[in-house]
Structures are given as C-alpha cells and as structure tokens.
Amino acid sequence: MTEKIAVLGAGSWGTALSLVLADNGHDVFLWAKSEERMNEINASHKNSRYLPDILLPENITGTTSLEEALSGVEFVVLAVPTKAIREVSSQIVSTVASPVTLIHVSKGIEPDSLLRISEMIEQEMPEDVLRDVVVLSGPSHAEEVSLRHPTTVTVSSKSLEAAQKTQDLFMNQHFRVYTNPDIIGVEIGGALKNIIALAAGISDGLGYGDNAKAALITRGLAEIARLGAKMGANPLTFSGLAGIGDLIVTCTSVHSRNWRAGNMLGKGQKLEEVLASMGMVVEGVRTTKAAHQLSAKYDVQMPITDALYDVLFEQRDPKNAVDELMARVKKHELEDLINVLGMKKDELS
Numbered sequence: 001m002t003e004k005i006a007v008l009g010a011g012s013w014g015t016a017l018s019l020v021l022a023d024n025g026h027d028v029f030l031w032a033k034s035e036e037r038m039n040e041i042n043a044s045h046k047n048s049r050y051l052p053d054i055l056l057p058e059n060i061t062g063t064t065s066l067e068e069a070l071s072g073v074e075f076v077v078l079a080v081p082t083k084a085i086r087e088v089s090s091q092i093v094s095t096v097a098s099p100v101t102l103i104h105v106s107k108g109i110e111p112d113s114l115l116r117i118s119e120m121i122e123q124e125m126p127e128d129v130l131r132d133v134v135v136l137s138g139p140s141h142a143e144e145v146s147l148r149h150p151t152t153v154t155v156s157s158k159s160l161e162a163a164q165k166t167q168d169l170f171m172n173q174h175f176r177v178y179t180n181p182d183i184i185g186v187e188i189g190g191a192l193k194n195i196i197a198l199a200a201g202i203s204d205g206l207g208y209g210d211n212a213k214a215a216l217i218t219r220g221l222a223e224i225a226r227l228g229a230k231m232g233a234n235p236l237t238f239s240g241l242a243g244i245g246d247l248i249v250t251c252t253s254v255h256s257r258n259w260r261a262g263n264m265l266g267k268g269q270k271l272e273e274v275l276a277s278m279g280m281v282v283e284g285v286r287t288t289k290a291a292h293q294l295s296a297k298y299d300v301q302m303p304i305t306d307a308l309y310d311v312l313f314e315q316r317d318p319k320n321a322v323d324e325l326m327a328r329v330k331k332h333e334l335e336d337l338i339n340v341l342g343m344k345k346d347e348l349s
Contacts, residue, residue, distance in 0.1 A: 005077065006075075009079035010041070021170065026059070029061050029073075039062070076100050078103065079105050082109075082281075086124050092129070093126070099129055099130065104134070109294070135156050135157070136166065137156075138153030141256070152177075154242050185235075186237060189237060194283050195304070196304065197259045198261060204262075206319055208322070212322075230298040307324065
C-alpha cells in the first residue's frame with residue numbers, strides 16, 4: 001500500500017532513507033529549511049551537498065513547508081541531529097492534525113537530562129499527537145544505502161505493531177529490516193558506538209594500527225553492554241545489528257564522520273578545528289559528555305569513554321590517554337559477565 005511519508009531532515013541519512021521509501025513506491029516529502037537544496041531536489045532530483053552522485057526518484061518532493069510535509073501523513077521519519085530533536089518535535093505538535101507514528105533515525109543521548117531520543121520525543125509530544133515512537137538503527141552508511149548496496153538494520157518500539165509496520169515500509173531487496181523489542185538497547189548501542197568510533201579514529205590517527213583498533217572495538221563493546229544492562233537493556237541486543245554490527249561499521253569505515261573526526265584529533269588537530277572542517281554533526285562528541293555523566297550516575301566503569309572525555313573536554317593529549325588505558329590494573333577479560341549475566345566470579349575460572 002502506498003503511503004505519503006514525511007522525512008524531516010535532508011542530510012545524507014534523511015535523503016538516503018527517502019530513496020529507500022521512494023523505491024518502495026511511497027510518496028516522500030523531504031523537508032529541510034534550505035530553499036536552495038529543496039529547489040535542487042525538485043528541479044534536478046539531486047542533493048549535491050550530501051549525496052552528489054545520486055539521482056533521486058521523482059516521487060521524492062522537497063519542501064521547506066512543514067505543513068505541506070506533514071499534511072495527511074501517518075508516518076514521520078525524524079532524521080535531524082540529536083540537538084534538534086526537541087525543537088522539531090515541538091514543531092510537529094503544532095502542525096499535525098492527527099496522531100502520527102514517529103520513526104527516529106538519530107543516534108545520541110542528551111547531556112544533562114541523560115535521556116534517550118525516544119524519551120526526548122515523548123516529553124515534547126503529547127499522547128494525542130504521538131501514536132508510537134520507533135527507532136531505526138544498525139550498520140548503515142548513507143553513501144552505501146543510496147547506491148542500493150546490501151544493508152541490514154533493525155527497528156524497535158514499545159509497540160510491536162508499529163515496529164512491524166515500519167519494517168514493511170522500508171524492507172526491500174537492498175534494505176533488509178529486522179525487529180527487536182529492546183528499544184533501550186537499540187538506542188544505547190546506536191548512541192555509544194559513536195564514542196568508540198571517535199576513539200578508533202584517534203588510534204588510527206596516532207598510527208597504532210589494527211591491533212589497537214580491534215582492542216578498542218572489543219573493549220568498547222564491553223563498556224556499552226555494561227552501561228546498557230544497568231539501564232535496563234537486554235545484553236543480547238549488543239551482539240546484534242544495533243550493537244557489534246553498528247560498532248564495526250562506524251569504527252572501520254572512511255564514511256564514518258566520527259571515525260574521521262577522531263582520526264584528525266589523533267593527527268594533532270584541535271577539536272574546534274575538526275568540527276569546523278567536518279560540515280556535518282559529529283554526534284559522538286556530544287554523546288561522550290552524556291555517557292561520561294551516565295557512567296557516574298549508574299556507577300559503571302567506562303575507561304575508554306572517560307579517556308575520550310578528557311581528550312575532548314579537558315585538552316588531554318591523545319597519546320597520553322591511550323598509554324594510560326594500557327597501564328590500567330590487570331583484570332579478567334570476562335569479569336563484565338559477572339554483572340551483566342549475574343554469574344559468580346569463580347564460575348569464570
């Protein structure tokens with residue numbers, strides 16, 4: 001069944017997902033504030049700033065009018081940076097005429113409030129406007145999705161029906177979609193992998209090679225699982241697409257803006273210089289601050305996160321931070337399982 005779907009946010013990811021939906025026969029209204037970009041999409045079916053080599057289907061309409069985008073829709077894809085979630089959510093409330101299912105595709109945690117994105121949306125949108133919240137996450141670069149390369153993601157919601165409907169909207173021969181009932185784990189995995197990707201980029205920038213990066217990915221996953229379990233996530237989620245899958249792709253690909261930012265930091269650039277040169281939001285910077293606060297709140301050891309926090313916000317030398325990580329007190333590799341799975345320590349011997 002053909003749907004009219006609003007996609008709010010015309011960056012690389014919002015545009016790529018619009019293409020997936022359009023390929024599935026849906027009428028997509030892609031919204032952004034830039035008249036120049038929307039005019040280009042309508043006139044030449046291109047978004048040259050973010051996906052310059054991709055020709056977009058004709059059933060994608062660019063618009064700067066939120067009223068036009070949201071008129072008569074049941075599903076809204078929210079593809080804006082974490083820092084814009086509250087603002088755009090409140091604009092939806094004042095615009096839609098009937099309840100909508102909101103599918104958010106952003107990955108982050110709000111500093112200070114320490115809320116996941118779905119919680120931020122629920123705070124901003126009353127129940128008479130918000131039917132359900134769905135999160136779409138997993139190992140997926142917009143550049144590859146837009147080329148219709150094989151990609152697999154997961155969707156999660158408190159409502160199984162909403163998750164399955166979202167699965168139906170996006171699923172096709174190039175874009176495979178699974179469902180997962182653990183919305184906490186899916187959001188935590190998607191947010192915190194950006195922290196580890198920044199660290200992996202720093203390691204590569206320092207010239208430390210594959211051994212160091214493999215260690216960062218593996219031990220980073222342990223940190224994510226420790227915190228996620230304390231926050232109520234299912235530990236098994238972190239062995240899936242929203243956990244190790246997303247972690248691998250973000251830590252190893254040149255498409256990853258978080259890896260690229262970390263790589264520049266490792267090569268000696270200052271954070272302000274890196275962010276100014278990126279041209280896109282580096283979610284891992286903001287999420288590092290939130291995760292540092294969460295580790296204190298839940299009393300969870302997160303040494304990689306702590307070291308990265310010092311590099312980003314305390315002007316710590318990246319090499320010194322890595323050296324200190326290597327010099328930490330010795331421990332059993334599987335100690336994390338004691339807390340996550342409730343095992344006794346002697347069962348690991």
